[in-house]
Amino acid sequence: MENELHRRDKVGVQDFVLLEDYTDTDAFLENLEKRFNENLIYTYIGSVLVSVNPYQELGVYGDEFIQTYRNVNFYELPPHIFAVADAAYRSMRGENHNQCVLISGESGAGKTEASKKILQYIAASSTHSNNVQQVKDRLLQSNPLLEAFGNAKTNRNDNSSRFGKYMDIQFDYKGAPIGGHILNYLLEKSRVVHQTNGERNFHIFYQVLMSGDEDLLGALGLLDRPEHFFYLNQGSCVEAYTVDDRKNFRAVMHALRVCDFSVAEQQALFSIVASVLHLGNLQFEEEQGLAAIYSQEPVAMIAKLLGCPVDVLLSAFLNRTIEAKGEKLTSPLNIEQALYARDALAKGIYDRLFTWIVKKINSSLAKREGPKCSLMGLLDIYGFEIFGTNSFEQFCINYCNEKLQQLFIELTLKSEQEEYQKEGIEWEPVQYFNNKIICDLVEAKPVGIIAIMDEECLRPGEPTDHTFLDKLSQTIGSHPHFVCHMAADAATRKTIQRDEFRLIHYAGDVTYNIQGFLDKNNDLLFRNLKEAMSQSSNIITCECFTEEELLSKKRPNTASSQFKSSLSQLMVILMSKEPSYVHYFDEKIVLHQIKYLGLMENLRVRRAGFAYRRPYEVFLQRYKSLCPETWPHYHGSVRDGVHALITHLDYVMMTTNLAREYHDLLVIWLFFNP
Numbered sequence: 001m002e003n004e005l006h007r008r009d010k011v012g013v014q015d016f017v018l019l020e021d022y023t024d025t026d027a028f029l030e031n032l033e034k035r036f037n038e039n040l041i042y043t044y045i046g047s048v049l050v051s052v053n054p055y056q057e058l059g060v061y062g063d064e065f066i067q068t069y070r071n072v073n074f075y076e077l078p079p080h081i082f083a084v085a086d087a088a089y090r091s092m093r094g095e096n097h098n099q100c101v102l103i104s105g106e107s108g109a110g111k112t113e114a115s116k117k118i119l120q121y122i123a124a125s126s127t128h129s130n131n132v133q134q135v136k137d138r139l140l141q142s143n144p145l146l147e148a149f150g151n152a153k154t155n156r157n158d159n160s161s162r163f164g165k166y167m168d169i170q171f172d173y174k175g176a177p178i179g180g181h182i183l184n185y186l187l188e189k190s191r192v193v194h195q196t197n198g199e200r201n202f203h204i205f206y207q208v209l210m211s212g213d214e215d216l217l218g219a220l221g222l223l224d225r226p227e228h229f230f231y232l233n234q235g236s237c238v239e240a241y242t243v244d245d246r247k248n249f250r251a252v253m254h255a256l257r258v259c260d261f262s263v264a265e266q267q268a269l270f271s272i273v274a275s276v277l278h279l280g281n282l283q284f285e286e287e288q289g290l291a292a293i294y295s296q297e298p299v300a301m302i303a304k305l306l307g308c309p310v311d312v313l314l315s316a317f318l319n320r321t322i323e324a325k326g327e328k329l330t331s332p333l334n335i336e337q338a339l340y341a342r343d344a345l346a347k348g349i350y351d352r353l354f355t356w357i358v359k360k361i362n363s364s365l366a367k368r369e370g371p372k373c374s375l376m377g378l379l380d381i382y383g384f385e386i387f388g389t390n391s392f393e394q395f396c397i398n399y400c401n402e403k404l405q406q407l408f409i410e411l412t413l414k415s416e417q418e419e420y421q422k423e424g425i426e427w428e429p430v431q432y433f434n435n436k437i438i439c440d441l442v443e444a445k446p447v448g449i450i451a452i453m454d455e456e457c458l459r460p461g462e463p464t465d466h467t468f469l470d471k472l473s474q475t476i477g478s479h480p481h482f483v484c485h486m487a488a489d490a491a492t493r494k495t496i497q498r499d500e501f502r503l504i505h506y507a508g509d510v511t512y513n514i515q516g517f518l519d520k521n522n523d524l525l526f527r528n529l530k531e532a533m534s535q536s537s538n539i540i541t542c543e544c545f546t547e548e549e550l551l552s553k554k555r556p557n558t559a560s561s562q563f564k565s566s567l568s569q570l571m572v573i574l575m576s577k578e579p580s581y582v583h584y585f586d587e588k589i590v591l592h593q594i595k596y597l598g599l600m601e602n603l604r605v606r607r608a609g610f611a612y613r614r615p616y617e618v619f620l621q622r623y624k625s626l627c628p629e630t631w632p633h634y635h636g637s638v639r640d641g642v643h644a645l646i647t648h649l650d651y652v653m654m655t656t657n658l659a660r661e662y663h664d665l666l667v668i669w670l671f672f673n674p
């Protein structure tokens with residue numbers, strides 16, 4: 001198997017570091033293409049894995065591949081996602097260092113598939129006791145469940161993740177998975193109520209409708225075809241040809257059982273899914289300028305499914321109560337407001353349901369009490385997006401990608417070069433574009449885009465998307481990465497409308513339409529509807545809409561501020577772990593992508609730098625048993641200890657040839673890795 005792998009993988013270079021013309025982007029691309037044409041989708045840049053989506057089954061993920069890559073040093077076998085998983089897993093066990101695998105790439109490039117392969121690898125490589133098997137099953141089954149509720153067909157990917165996911169897997173000292181925890185980020189909930197042409201709503205809606213379970217469908221009032229539901233028919237696309245909704249529904253049912261969802265919870269969950277569909281079919285008519293319910297039928301169905309009193313629900317759909325200075329003022333809604341409230345409820349219920357599902361999975365994955373464990377994190381988050389029309393969601397997603405790029409720069413380009421300089425190693429700095437300037441443009445206070453948007457959302461008066469854009473133009477109009485009609489020169493003005501702004505992102509220019517920015521940021525759900533939901537007897541709904549929330553006087557954080565703070569927490573988590581990077585491309589790789597990701601710069605740093613670096617402490621701890629002077633304890637400084645160890649092993653000559661100073665000893669790790 002191993003020989004066969006090497007025989008096949010002879011095209012181009014397996015590691016870009018070996019590329020003769022390593023500064024030439026065309027040569028980089030040519031190597032990638034040459035290998036891709038031979039179905040060799042993986043190539044390294046040092047320890048970073050680059051992959052091109054083959055969009056076809058290559059037969060390289062079976063058990064025999066897992067066995068081949070198990071416990072084999074990273075560079076001994078051709079590049080593979082299993083090699084990354086194995087290296088991270090062994091490093092976590094051998095050095096007791098928490099790991100994370102960061103998978104990046106544009107939408108459809110293959111990130112989710114990669115994260116599943118890593119999970120598959122971990123599950124197959126670790127021990128199989130009963131308890132561990134249960135954890136593995138739950139980790140694996142969390143995927144179909146979260147995909148059903150959080151993925152959808154977009155025009156780029158039939159199974160696009162519309163939420164961000166970070167999963168920590170917890171391991172015991174033997175390397176067996178004993179628990180896990182998932183963090184979810186910003187679900188694209190606007191999809192619940194609207195889909196652009198050719199796109200679908202979240203998979204679960206079609207799965208339930210295609211389930212073929214007549215009893216379930218009858219109970220949920222869902223005996224109609226998907227086209228019948230307004231929340232499913234706007235994209236004129238109810239089928240995704242590469243997605244088998246019926247089969248996936250069975251997978252979801254299985255996953256629910258494995259992840260310990262009780263029968264009552266399953267019923268409550270499907271009732272919520274159905275209630276969202278009925279909400280979409282709730283129509284209003286005008287009576288004396290105000291909204292009236294067009295047909296009682298959907299309201300009765302929603303009330304039944306959510307276990308809410310019909311009259312409370314009816315009144316909540318048509319009125320809005322505001323509390324000011326201790327007084328409650330109720331005013332009736334017009335049609336536009338009623339439709340807004342209906343959609344806000346659909347989005348709110350679904351979004352909270354999604355978070356509830358993650359919480360439930362987490363409780364099924366929670367580690368029993370026990371000693372401290374090691375962690376391996378897997379980040380699979382939406383890739384950079386440039387659509388025909390880009391809105392608030394793309395703004396958040398692209399901001400997230402800026403932050404991840406910042407982390408990549410920080411960990412692979414900046415800190416590494418700084419370290420060499422700090423250590424006094426002769427080093428010619430590699431220049432790179434630092435996208436911190438764009439991160440600051442979005443998140444700085446008080447003049448970043450998020451801060452300005454929040455200020456606009458919170459100020460009295462009548463803020464609109466246009467007043468927000470005016471503020472942006474006045475405050476940051478001259479920023480080199482911001483463009484808007486008002487502040488642009490005559491030539492640029494022709495390319496940008498009055499209701500748009502453009503950000504010059506690290507990955508390209510994206511023009512955002514401001515329509516809906518403030519609404520989506522405010523994320524307002526009228527109090528009456530929240531009150532109605534808190535009276536629900538549906539066991540999930542009442543958990544998601546609490547009395548506490550109703551009583552709280554504190555204004556909830558805006559959507560962008562919440563996202564910003566959850567991203568900054570994510571950065572802290574990722575920074576605390578040893579990262580492995582995987583970059584995914586789709587088939588149409590363009591030079592532009594290679595350039596913006598900083599891969600060429602990374603290659604230059606790799607080429608000029610040291611292949612392996614280990615801190616003295618870790619090195620000494622790992623190898624002290626090889627030298628009587630350092631075993632079991634060395635009483636001097638760790639640096640001296642490392643020197644004693646090396647001297648003992650008679651590597652002095654080699655190391656002095658390589659470099660004059662002791663600190664360059666780090667490089668010798670390469671030679672006596674057991």
Ligand SMILES: Nc1ncnc2c1ncn2[C@@H]1O[C@H](COP(=O)(O)OP(=O)(O)OP(=O)(O)O)[C@@H](O)[C@H]1O
Binds near residue numbers: 160
């Ligand atoms: N290694 C692979 N081998 C074969 N096909 C693949 C592989 N990786 C991805 N694909 C194909 O590409 C499709 C898109 O991949 P995936 O859903 O992982 O993309 P993504 O980067 O997670 O996209 P998004 O950001 O939209 O969620 C998959 O449904 C699958 O058909």
